[in-house]
Amino acid sequence: MFDFDKLDKTIHEKGRLGIMTLLATRPNWPFQELKAELKMSDGNLVTHLRTLHDAGFVAITKEIADRPQTSYALTTRGRAAFQEYLLVLEQIVRAGKR
Amino acid sequence: MFDFDKLDKTIHEKGRLGIMTLLATRPNWPFQELKAELKMSDGNLVTHLRTLHDAGFVAITKEIADRPQTSYALTTRGRAAFQEYLLVLEQIVRAGKR
DNA sequence: CTTTATTACTTTGTGCGGCAAAGTTCCTTT
DNA sequence: AAAGGAACTTTGCCGCACAAAGTAATAAAG
Numbered sequence: 169m170f171d172f173d174k175l176d177k178t179i180h181e182k183g184r185l186g187i188m189t190l191l192a193t194r195p196n197w198p199f200q201e202l203k204a205e206l207k208m209s210d211g212n213l214v215t216h217l218r219t220l221h222d223a224g225f226v227a228i229t230k231e232i233a234d235r236p237q238t239s240y241a242l243t244t245r246g247r248a249a250f251q252e253y254l255l256v257l258e259q260i261v262r263a264g265k266r
Numbered sequence: 267m268f269d270f271d272k273l274d275k276t277i278h279e280k281g282r283l284g285i286m287t288l289l290a291t292r293p294n295w296p297f298q299e300l301k302a303e304l305k306m307s308d309g310n311l312v313t314h315l316r317t318l319h320d321a322g323f324v325a326i327t328k329e330i331a332d333r334p335q336t337s338y339a340l341t342t343r344g345r346a347a348f349q350e351y352l353l354v355l356e357q358i359v360r361a362g363k364r
Numbered sequence: 365c366t367t368t369a370t371t372a373c374t375t376t377g378t379g380c381g382g383c384a385a386a387g388t389t390c391c392t393t394t
Numbered sequence: 395a396a397a398g399g400a401a402c403t404t405t406g407c408c409g410c411a412c413a414a415a416g417t418a419a420t421a422a423a424g
Contacts, residue, residue: 169288169303170284170287170288172280172283172284172287172304175280175283177280180280181410181411182270182273182275182278182411183411183412185270185273185358186268186270189268189270189358189361189362190267190268192361192362192364193361193364199371199372200371205267206270208412209412209413209414210371210372210373211372211373211374211375211412211413211414211415212411212412212413214372214373214374215373215374215411215412216411218373230372232419232420234420234421235370235371235420235421236370236371236372236419236420236421237371237372238371238372238373250362251362254358254359254362257355257358257359258359260283260287260352260355261352261355261356261359263287263290263291264287264290264348264349264352266290266291279381279382280382281382281383297400297401298400306383307383307384307385308400308401308402309383309384309385309386309401309402309403309404310382310383310384312401312402312403313382313383313402313403314382316402328401330390330391332392333391333392333399333400334390334391334392334399334400334401335400335401336400336401336402
């Protein structure tokens with residue numbers, strides 16, 4: 169009836185779901201902006217980003233111009249995985265509408 | 267930008283999200299049907315149901331006609347909490363559409 | 365050149381919570 | 395009496411989120 173087991177466990181965690189959602193709205197997010205938006209400790213944020221990176225969902229770009237600035241973006245695979253995750257969310261939302 | 271902290275932690279867990287979604291589709295679910303649909307061990311399922319009951323989201327009805335049969339349903343408060351949770355999901359889905 | 369601040373990251377520790385497996389209780393059926 | 399099924403409890407394990415503190419690198423301030 170529902171594909172709950174298709175809910176990617178890497179994405180379906182509050183913190184990382186927030187990250188993935190933000191990354192989906194813009195091509196590029198600097199670390200500081202993610203941190204400000206999500207209000208996580210930087211240790212926690214870095215860890216979640218690394219988890220997503222290890223899963224192949226997030227690309228990391230490091231510049232050291234002026235201040236060091238690390239930026240994050242969805243990979244093609246990350247976007248695909250997120251889209252598939254969203255399909256399940258849509259099923260759930262539709263089920264809750266009745 | 268997004269209300270990620272409005273993602274009720276009691277609901278936003280794979281197992282319990284499955285339960286809440288199923289309960290939203292019908293007024294009443296016997297234990298055995300939930301178990302068959304969600305493919306959880308009964309120990310695990312009972313625990314999640316108790317968590318939702320303790321949160322005031324799920325009502326428990328026990329009949330002992332023929333075989334014992336325990337049934338579960340959303341409370342008014344459970345339905346309201348689920349609706350609010352779904353609002354956040356909708357934000358996320360919309361964000362992922364672009 | 366030394367000090368201070370900022371960014372990004374690592375390390376450490378704690379506690380919670382999901383999950384399975386096995387055992388228990390209560391009932392019905394044979 | 396015995397067997398079986400429903401619902402629940404207990405036990406134990408493992409992973410993980412999260413915070414706090416410490417570290418390296420660089421740049422600006424004095």
